[in-house]
Each structure stands twice: as C-alpha cells, then as structure tokens.
Amino acid sequence: MEPAINYGKKPGRSIKRSVIIFIGNVIGITILAFFGLGVEADRLDDIILLVLAISLINAVLWPILTRIMMPFLVLTFGIGTLLLNGILLILFAPMFDIQISGLAVFLVPLSMALWTTLLCSILTINDYAPYYRSVIRDAKRKRKKEVKRYPGVIIVEIDGLAHDILVEATEKGYMPTVKSLLDNESHKLKRWETDLSSQTGASQAGILHGNNENITAFRWIEKENDNQMMQCSGIEPVKIIEERISDGNGLLVDNGASRSNLFSGDTDNVIFTFSKISEINKLYNNAWFSIFSNPSNFARIVILILGEMIREIISQLKHYIFDIRPRIKRGIKYIGIRAGTNVYMREINTGTLIGDILVSDIDVAYSTYLGYDEIAHHSGVRDEDSWYALRQMDKQIAYLIEATQYTSREYQFVIQSDHGQSNGATFTQRYGETFEEFVKSLLPQDITMFAKMSSNEDHFAESYIPFSEQIEKLQNRTPEDEEKELSDSEVVILASGNLAMIYFTQWENRLTYEEIDRFFPELIPGILKNEYIGFIVLKSCEEGNIVLGKDGKYYLDSDEVEGENPLEGFGDNIARHIRRNISFKYTPDILVNSFYDSQSDEVCAFEELIGSHGGAGGSQSEPFILYPSDWDVPEEEIIGAENIYKVLKGNLKRIKEEYNDDN
Secondary structure, eight states: OOOOOOOOSOHHHHHHHHHHHHHHHHHHHHHHHHTTSSEEOSOHHHHHHHHHHHHHHHHHHHHHHHHHHHHHHHHTTTHHHHHHHHHHHHHHGGGGTOEEOTTHHHHHHHHHHHHHHHHHHHTTOOOOHHHHHHHHHHHHHHSOSSOOSSOEEEEEEETTOOHHHHHHHHHTTSOHHHHHHHHTTSEEEEEEEOOSSOSHHHHHHHHHHSOOTTOOSSEEEEGGGTTEEEESOSHHHHHHHHHHHOOSOOTTTTTEEEESOSSOTTOSOEESOGGGTTOHHHHOOGGGHHHHSSTTHHHHHHHHHHHHHHHHHHHHHHHHHTTOSSOOOOHHHHHHHHHIIIIIHHHHHHHHHHHHHHHTOOSEEEEEEOHHHHHHHHHOTTSHHHHHHHHHHHHHHHHHHHHGGGOSSOEEEEEEOSOOOBBOOOHHHHHSSOHHHHHHTTSOTTOOEEEEOOOGGGGOOGGGSTTHHHHHHHTTOOHHHHHHHHHTOSEEEEEETTEEEEEETTOSSOOOHHHHHHHSTTHHHHHHHSTTEEEEEEEETTTEEEEEOSSEEEETTTTEEEESOTTTTSOTTHHHHHHHHHTSTTOOSEEEEEOEETTTTEEOOSSSOSSBOSSSSGGGGOOEEEEETTSOOOSSOEESHHHHHHHHHHHHHHHHHHHHHHO
C-alpha cells in the first residue's frame, strides 16, 4: 500500500529555499568568473540560464547517473560527486558561451554550495524539504508494496554525553528538539550507569551484543596469548572482539541497520561499522543513495567541513590567547579529525538514516554520532565548542524526526549515550611528568617498559581520517616498531582515561600484592603516596582482592573497610564494578584509578585529554537514555551496558508482539 506523503507543512518556506539555492548557485559561478578562477563568462544572463538548465538537467539525469555510478561514488567517499557535477557543467556550459576548465571542475560545485549555505544561514532557512523530496523518489522505488504497520525504531547514540551535561544543555536552550520531547511528555529521560571501564568498546559491546565480558579497558594485555595487546580500535582487533562477544542474537540481528558503530549488533546492513569495515562487499550499501541523491549535497558537506576546520583554528587561537585552562595542545592533525567527526560522519549518519526512514523497511537502526565526544576530549565537557557540537546534534535529531512526515510508517526514537566524560587537567600537567615516567622511577633502572597512554581512538574516528597511518610513520612510530618494543618489554603500562593498567609480562599469572611488594618494593608505596592517585586494585594471596588508598583498605571479598574507605566518592556501585572487572581474564597486575575531586568535579587522565573517560569518578560513568514514554523500562537504576541491551531488545520484541496481537 502506497503511503500518503506530506511534503512539508510550510510550502512557502520550501519555495523560498529553492529561490535562495538558485541565487546562491548564480553567485557561486559569477564570483569564480569575476576572479578568473577557471570560469570564463561575459554575461550574467548566460550564467542565470546555465544554472536554470543545470537544475533541470540534474532533476532528470542525476537520479539515473547516481544509480549507475553509485559504486564509484561510495568508493571515493563522495568526492566522485564533485567530479560528476563538474563534468556536467563542463559539458553544458559551452551552450551558454561559458567555459569551465582546470580545477574549476571542483571549484564550481563547491562555490555554488558555499554561497547557498551562507545565504541560507544568514536568512536562517533550515528547511530540509527539498532534500527529503530528492530522497523520496528513490525510496518509493525501493519501498515494498505494503508498508509495515508496526513502528520501526531509530536509536541515536550521542557518544560521550553525560546525563548531567544533557540536562544542562536542554536548560540552556542548546538542544530545543530534545527539550520538546521531554516537555510534551512523549519521552522520558533516565540516567544509567556504565561498567568499569566507561568507554565505547565496553559500552557498545554490551548495548549491541548484550555481552562485554573480558573487555577490561580500552586496551589490555593478554598474557595467555604471548602478551598480545588487544584494543577496542583497529580493524583486526575489533573484528576479533566481536567474534568473541557475539552469540548471533545482537540488537540489530532482526532486520536492523548499523551506522557508524564500533560493533555490528549482528547485522550485515552496515555503513562505517568498524567490526566489518574490512569486508569491502558490505561497503556498498543502498542507503548511500540518500547522501548522493542531491547533486549539491556532498558539496555542501565539504563546505561545512571547511567551515568546521576554520572554527577549530579560531578555537585553538582563542584558548591560547585567553589562556583557557585546562588546555592541551591540539595540533594541526586534530583540525581535520574534528571536521571529520563533527561534520562528515554526522552528515553521513543523518543522510543514511533519513534514507532508512523513507524506505520504511528496517525495523531498528543504531547510529553513533561522534562529534561531542571528540570535541569534549580536547576542549572540555562544558566548553563553548562542546555546546556548539550539541546544538548541531540537536538539529540532526530534528531532521530525523521531520523525515517521518514523508512516510506512513511510524518510527519511534531513542536518544542515548554510551558513557559520559569527566573534566580535569591531566596527570602530566599536574605532576610534571608522565605516568609512565613516574612509574619507571619506582622500578629498577634496568627494567624495560612499554607504555601506550593514548586512548583517543576509543571513538574509532581517527581510523577514518585519510593518511593517518602515513602520519604515524613520519613520526617514526610504525606498528612493527611498536610490536617489537612491546615484546621486548618486562613492564607494560596502558591508559584508558583516568584508569591505568600495569602488567608484569615476565610472569604468566597475575602477580599478587605480596609478590609485587617483594620484587618491586618501592612501587606500591610510591604510587599510593602520589596525591593524584585515588586508589589501586590488587590481588592478595592472604586477603583476597583488595583496594588500597592512601589511608585505608577495602576488602572486596568481604566488603569490609580498614581505615578510610579508598572508594568513598566514586559511586555507590563502584565496588560491584571493580569486582566484576577484576574477574575478567585479562585484568592487570595493578589497576590504578586517578583521584576524583567532588568539589571541583575533576579527575586527572593518564592520557593527554581534558575530557576523559574509561575509569571511575564523576560523570564519565553516568550516561542517559531518552526513550518513548510508553516503553517498558524498569524504575530501578540501570547498571551496566548489558542491561541497556535488555531494555532495548525487550521493547523491540514487545512492539512486534503487540502488533501481532492486534492483528
């Protein structure tokens, strides 16, 4: 049955946008011609006629060309659309006494998109109706004859957004769409609590597969596997992790779609899903059509990317000039990374999800938006850059909800996060030397050490940045060098936010407190004396698993405390989380967590990031779930990502069962 399509509630606004797009295109070509940048045109009316003609040609030919050229467009990650658009201009421009040559084949579509975007921004026109129309044509062709009558579910993950930051953002007016969901009582907001560790690998494994067992942290050492380092990034490691955790009943196994996630949730309908990114046959996906359905869409994305890069340059200068602290050196490479996560990945997610909604076939989609997490890492959780990222994120949610006007199938929306972030100056900034340097000073001088203290790739974004491997090689740090250094080391130190792990790789078993104290007598007392350390976790052959603080001891096996409780202030469930974490196969010989200052709400990361997560302390362990008000969600607190899986999986099942009961 063909759905009744409503092409927007404000047709006048759509016409206005079309006029602005036309004017922007004319200005874009005129500017290039005026400055002689590959465009030769003598008359303005010739440019106007060319733009009119190209608009008509695109309306007829573009859907056909994109279907034919789709593999090329996908494999070039969209760059091919600029080339295709430029070729059309080169072919038809001479008919209007206009010549386009050289780099103008790319400059013309970009210039047209630039001026269109600027005009729409100045005139505050934010209407997506023309874009929906361009997608709906193909969507109707793909749509099955009878649209499903039970609702589909779109799950949007805002990576790294803590519950308290979300509440603050809505109160300050940064996220009006989310606020409206709460105000009209269509949705309810609930805080939940992550496992230890509080990072994407553990959380998404739990959410998408219902199993995050043995994911000790972002990185860990597997002594039983010749001291191999495993991590929640990298094509092969993530693929292996999914094979370990999957039982074939993932969140997305029943007609689901995965968009920009770490794990697949057991679906093959994937785009930028890291566990299956190496499977080239899965890269080509019909959902890409929604990105390329409009000839100017990718050019617009490129312009937004350039704008984001400029914004980051200004931000770096502003943080330096005004001495905003805590502050880290972000560097040139990060400019591209920020634009890639906060614009490119964002636009791909939204575009493909809109396509999913309009085709109206998938039953559940899960998509991770990386921008806030990336920016908060480098600027801070409440920096104006981070608020800006949330404003942009709120717009994406609005676009997705608006897309439901163009299909008769109902879609329900869940907005959630996988973890939060905690702010604070780093260990190095506070102490004056890195954590690995500090630990090495407490060990024999001749001992060899390997340290990997950056877990910034936990959002797997850097892996999508072009030439990242070449940059690493220029820094004289190849994977082969790292592997050799690791195999030759007797002590390995790894970081995951304000959580650090120390492994003694000469021993196959996990060393006890007594053994460490005997072999390295200065190590444990030295770590505990450091004012920036909160607690450490060890196994005692006499006392079982213990948590040590500066002035107290917590016996995990008996829940007894001696002296001051070292876990005070780290949450009511911290002992439970630690007990589970150290039961994993790959728990370190010493687990170290930084201090947490509840008054300033700060931790100190062992990596060089201002906003961090991975350990315990503050909002990093307190994400949220915003769900439809009629969903079955337990009133008691939700602890652990595996229980979020149960909530989502249970409600997906209920939606279908209720439909079957009614029919």
